[in-house]
Amino acid sequence: MEFQLFHTTLSLSLLLFIMGGGFLAGFVDSIAGGGGLVSLPVLMAAGLPPHLAVGTNKFSATFGAVMSAWQFWRAGKIDQDLLKKILPCTFIGAVIGCLVMLHLSSEWLQPIIIIALIAAAVIVFTQRRLGAVSTYCGATKGKLLAAAAMALGIGFYDGFIGPGTGTFLIIGFAALGFDFVTAAGNAKILNLMSNLTAFVLLVASGKILYVYGVAMAVCIFAGAYFGSRLAIRRGTGFVRLVMLAVTVALIGKLGLSYFGIV
Template sequence: MFEWMVLDSALVVPLLLFLAGAIAGFVDSIVGGGGLISVPAMLLTNLPPGVALGSNKLASVFGAFSAMINFIRQKKADIGLVKRLLPFTFVGSIAGTILVISIPPLYLKPIIIFLLIAVLLFVLFKKDWGEVSTYTKATGRRFVLLVLMALSIGFYDGFIGPGTGTFLIFGFIFAGFDFLLASGNAKVLNFASNLGSLLVFIAMDHVNYVYGLSAAVGQIIGATIGSRMAIRKGTGFVRLVFIVMTVSMLAKLMYDYFVG
């Protein structure tokens, strides 16, 4: 009886992480925000916080890669642009992850809440914003701004994480892309930031591979379904999910800050 209970427990946790990973991968592949689901699920395993974050990054790499491949195959990402921005996001995430292991980001939630409110209001009141792609070419000042965005959001993803995809999509829309293309571009950079962060966690031995890979299988399935749905349904669908997830992130962060 005791052996069965141990075996049952050993199977239940990976199964729950698989399910949480599938939901997180689905949401994250469209507009980001999957960390709101996957990180709390990983923390419920009672892993040390650093190991939980590292294990979650392992799963997120697989989810981001799956979604990225779908967007690229359907030509819903500007490869010429994102391959120039990718190294900056990668380096930024490594720096952010090294810092978060040393200095927990305890006092930054008010800033994140403020930024998410600003993004949400902008999208709600400019209803035609992101409907049609007006992007032409990133040169000069525009490219410098995109580099700064890629570097800073990569650092943010390594240091804190929640809302990375949302901020990337907003940045690409601001550059002239529609919601769907912005989501595809964001997935490429999000894959780079997840990978950079994961390498640091692996080097620090902060990854539980059983739990991380259990969630990764779910992430692959969820991300594949979510990205295909986004491509099929188009910009209007992505915009709607973007608004819903931004509101959800705001509610979660405000609850944690004011109540939790």
């Protein structure tokens, strides 16, 4: 069975594949980040060339980011004062990263991402108290500079390619002293900013295939709704466990891709 949408034909099996991947990506990303390592390969497996896949993925991921950010905001699991100060850094980083992505290949970043994810997994696994309770007592000068640098750097990465952004942000906020749930909430706000920024630039550059993007976005939105509510209800231990699982999966996926195995 095939569907004709906006002059593009989608088979039923391909449509279900895209939507299933979208739901899983939204669910996982809303809890621990890393949803892009599900949704981006799904779009590439559906036959989209790399730049269109990145753009379409950013389009659909933005809807999940809206839902996740709203759920954490409504539950009060964010630090508004800190976020107001560092959001501009995320915006600037995402603009630069997206402009670079439109002109350069992203392949050289892959080994760096793998190493960074391994380091993140080691930190989460060995530092058992990291993110267990909140030790954050306000934005000292040092912590504010560290948060601003993190927002700028990860904003750049998200604008450039994106997968794993949420995981890196959660680790960063936990290192600043936030518990994992609040770290996830803060991460969702910054992730929303970088997603929206890259989304606008990619729309202007014509790098989005809307048929695939809309189909995936609907399910990412639904997955993000259920995932964020589960994270808020289950608490930091649950988020930490999912983060470890997601990080290990991301390392495996990127490693296999890097060495040409999959």
